[in-house]
Amino acid sequence: MTVKRFKALGLLCLILPTIGWPIAAGARDKSYGLEPRRIAADTYVFEGAREHFTSANGGNILNSGFIATGDGVIVVQSGPSRRYGEEMRAAIGKVTRRPIARVFVSNLHPDYFLGSQAFADAPIAALPGTIDGIRSDGRAVTENMYRLLGDWMRGTDAGPPTEPVLGATVVQGGHRLRLMPLAGHTAADLAIFDETTGVLFAGGLVFSDRAPTTPHADIARWLLSLDELEALDIAVLVPNHGTIRTDEAAIGQTRDYLTWLDATLRASAEAGLDMNEVMAIEIPERFSVLSVLREEFTRSVAHLYPKIEQSVLPRVN
Amino acid sequence: MGRLDVPRFGVRRFCGAMLAVMIGAADPAGATETDPFRSVMWDDMRALVLGDAPFRFDDRVKVTAPASAEDALNVPVAVDATALGAVERIAVFADMNPIPRILDYRPIAARPTIALRLKLQQATAIRAAALTPDGVWHVGGVFVDAAGGGCTSPALAHGDPTWERHLGEVQARAWPAVQASAEGQSKSTRLRLRVRHPMDTGLAPGIPAFFIETLVVRDGDGRELARIDSHEPVSENPVFTVEVTPPADGRALLVTGRDNNGTEIRASVPLAWRQSSLETSTR
Incomplete structure (x- = not known):
C-alpha cells in the first residue's frame, strides 16, 4: 500500500513538471498586444484581424475603441474575452488617467461584450434589444467561444449589459455623442456618432474590406440603417470589422454586398437550387477585396436561405 | 415495373451477398480499402448499415456539405x-x-441524387452508401465540424402552441431539369418539398420520438418514382430535393407518406410547364 502510494507519487513528480509547465507558460504568453491608434481628437481604436475567431487570434477580430473625454473615458465594445477587456483597460490607462465613464456595447455578438467583466465598476450600456438577446443567447454564445478559442476565454462570463439606452444625443466631457438605435445586422444595433470629431463607431452595421456576417440579419432593415448612416457627415468611420477609413466608401461596399447577397439567394430559390448548390455559386470579382468572403457567404446561405426558400415553395395540400 | 422491382431486388441483393461471401473468403471486397476519415466508428457503421454486403470507398459518390455546421x-x-x-x-x-x-x-425512376438537411450532435463524417445492381455498396463521405447538440435539442415547433394544426402540411414545387452528359442530354424533373413536422429524435428530455418514416413520390398514375425512408436525425420541417423522371405526358407528381404515429401525408405537385393555363392539376 505504502510502497504503491510512493510509486504513484514518484510518477506524479515525474509527470507534473513536464505537462504542467508548458500549460502554465502558454497561459502566461497569451496576449492580444493591444496598441491604441489615435484616429481623431481624444479618440483611439484597437484594430483587430480581418479573420474568423481562431485559437491563434484569440478572438481579436474587432475594432474596439475609446474616447478620452474631459469627463471620463467612453469605451466602445469590450471585446471577445475577459482577458481582452483587461488588456484593453490597461492600454487605456497608458493614454489617460481619467476613470471609465461608460462602456457601450453595439450588439449581442460575442466580440462586442465578453470583455465587460474588466469594466464592472462602470455602467455597461446597450440597446434594450441587445440586453434581451444577451440574456437569452449569451450563455450558448459564450460556450461556443470557449470551444473556438480555448484558454483565451479563461474566466469569461456572459454578463448582460447593465444600462439600457435609447436614441439620444448626450454630451460627455466636451463630446456630443449621438446614440443611434438602428437594426438589421441584428435586431438591435447601436451606432455611435461623435458630432464633435465626426467619428462614427458603426458597430456591426458597416463592414470594410471584410465580408458582412449575417447570423441575426434582416437585410431589408439593414439597408435602411445604412441610409441613415450615409446621411451623416463622417470624418472617420470605424466599422467593427475591417479597415478604418476617412470616407464613407465602406457603407456603399456593405450595401453593394448585401444587395447582391439578397438578390442572389432569391434568384437561387426561384430557380430551385438546393442549399449546397447555392453555397458553391460564383461570387462576383468586385467582392474579392472582402476578406473571409467564401466563408461568410457560406454561413449567410445557412442563415438566410431557409426562410427565402419557404417563400417560393407554395402549399400543395 | 415498380411492382416487379421489389422481389427482384431482394433476390439480387441475396445473390450479391452470397457472391461476396464466396469470393470474400480470400479477398473480401472493400476490405483492402481503409476508411478515408479513419473514423473509430466505421466498423460499427458498416455492420449497422451495410451488414455483410461487399463495399468499397468510392469518390464517385459525392457527398457535399459545408466544412463547418453553422x-x-x-x-x-x-x-x-x-x-x-x-x-x-x-x-x-x-x-x-x-x-x-x-x-x-x-431512386426507382429517379436520378441517384438527393439533398436534405439533418441534425448533428457533434463533428462527424457524414456518409452516403450507394448500392449498385451488382450488389456492391459504394461509400462516399464528407467531414463536418459542429458545435453540436442538434439531436438532443427540442424541436422549435414545441415553442409554438399551434404546431399540431400545421402537421403534415406540404410546400413543394417542381422544375424541369436538363442534364448534359457524354451521351447527350437527358431530362428529369427536380422536386423540392418541405413538410411541416417536428421530427423529434426522442433524445430531448420528455419528448418521445416522432418523425416521418416514409415519403413516396409517384407519377400521376400512382407508379412509384422515388421513396425516402427517413429517420430521426432529418431536420425539423424537412426539406428534400430529388430528381425524378415521370412519364412525358405526366402533369403532376403525387407525394404520399406517413410518420411513426400513423399521420398520413398527401399532396399533389403540378408540373406547371406541362399544363396549359386553362387546366388544373389532378388533385
Missing part, C-alpha cells in the same frame, strides 16, 4: 451518385450521431 439543427447535405450509373439505394448516415441512420433513398 446550425447543428439544419446541416445541408447533398448526395450525388450519378457517376456510378444505375443505383438502387442510397443510405445516408453519420458516424458520431447518437442515431447514425439518417435516411434510405430508393
Whole structure:
C-alpha cells in the first residue's frame, strides 16, 4: 500500500513538471498586444484581424475603441474575452488617467461584450434589444467561444449589459455623442456618432474590406440603417470589422454586398437550387477585396436561405 | 415495373451477398480499402448499415456539405451518385450521431441524387452508401465540424402552441431539369418539398420520438418514382430535393407518406410547364 502510494507519487513528480509547465507558460504568453491608434481628437481604436475567431487570434477580430473625454473615458465594445477587456483597460490607462465613464456595447455578438467583466465598476450600456438577446443567447454564445478559442476565454462570463439606452444625443466631457438605435445586422444595433470629431463607431452595421456576417440579419432593415448612416457627415468611420477609413466608401461596399447577397439567394430559390448548390455559386470579382468572403457567404446561405426558400415553395395540400 | 422491382431486388441483393461471401473468403471486397476519415466508428457503421454486403470507398459518390455546421439543427447535405450509373439505394448516415441512420433513398425512376438537411450532435463524417445492381455498396463521405447538440435539442415547433394544426402540411414545387452528359442530354424533373413536422429524435428530455418514416413520390398514375425512408436525425420541417423522371405526358407528381404515429401525408405537385393555363392539376 505504502510502497504503491510512493510509486504513484514518484510518477506524479515525474509527470507534473513536464505537462504542467508548458500549460502554465502558454497561459502566461497569451496576449492580444493591444496598441491604441489615435484616429481623431481624444479618440483611439484597437484594430483587430480581418479573420474568423481562431485559437491563434484569440478572438481579436474587432475594432474596439475609446474616447478620452474631459469627463471620463467612453469605451466602445469590450471585446471577445475577459482577458481582452483587461488588456484593453490597461492600454487605456497608458493614454489617460481619467476613470471609465461608460462602456457601450453595439450588439449581442460575442466580440462586442465578453470583455465587460474588466469594466464592472462602470455602467455597461446597450440597446434594450441587445440586453434581451444577451440574456437569452449569451450563455450558448459564450460556450461556443470557449470551444473556438480555448484558454483565451479563461474566466469569461456572459454578463448582460447593465444600462439600457435609447436614441439620444448626450454630451460627455466636451463630446456630443449621438446614440443611434438602428437594426438589421441584428435586431438591435447601436451606432455611435461623435458630432464633435465626426467619428462614427458603426458597430456591426458597416463592414470594410471584410465580408458582412449575417447570423441575426434582416437585410431589408439593414439597408435602411445604412441610409441613415450615409446621411451623416463622417470624418472617420470605424466599422467593427475591417479597415478604418476617412470616407464613407465602406457603407456603399456593405450595401453593394448585401444587395447582391439578397438578390442572389432569391434568384437561387426561384430557380430551385438546393442549399449546397447555392453555397458553391460564383461570387462576383468586385467582392474579392472582402476578406473571409467564401466563408461568410457560406454561413449567410445557412442563415438566410431557409426562410427565402419557404417563400417560393407554395402549399400543395 | 415498380411492382416487379421489389422481389427482384431482394433476390439480387441475396445473390450479391452470397457472391461476396464466396469470393470474400480470400479477398473480401472493400476490405483492402481503409476508411478515408479513419473514423473509430466505421466498423460499427458498416455492420449497422451495410451488414455483410461487399463495399468499397468510392469518390464517385459525392457527398457535399459545408466544412463547418453553422446550425447543428439544419446541416445541408447533398448526395450525388450519378457517376456510378444505375443505383438502387442510397443510405445516408453519420458516424458520431447518437442515431447514425439518417435516411434510405430508393431512386426507382429517379436520378441517384438527393439533398436534405439533418441534425448533428457533434463533428462527424457524414456518409452516403450507394448500392449498385451488382450488389456492391459504394461509400462516399464528407467531414463536418459542429458545435453540436442538434439531436438532443427540442424541436422549435414545441415553442409554438399551434404546431399540431400545421402537421403534415406540404410546400413543394417542381422544375424541369436538363442534364448534359457524354451521351447527350437527358431530362428529369427536380422536386423540392418541405413538410411541416417536428421530427423529434426522442433524445430531448420528455419528448418521445416522432418523425416521418416514409415519403413516396409517384407519377400521376400512382407508379412509384422515388421513396425516402427517413429517420430521426432529418431536420425539423424537412426539406428534400430529388430528381425524378415521370412519364412525358405526366402533369403532376403525387407525394404520399406517413410518420411513426400513423399521420398520413398527401399532396399533389403540378408540373406547371406541362399544363396549359386553362387546366388544373389532378388533385
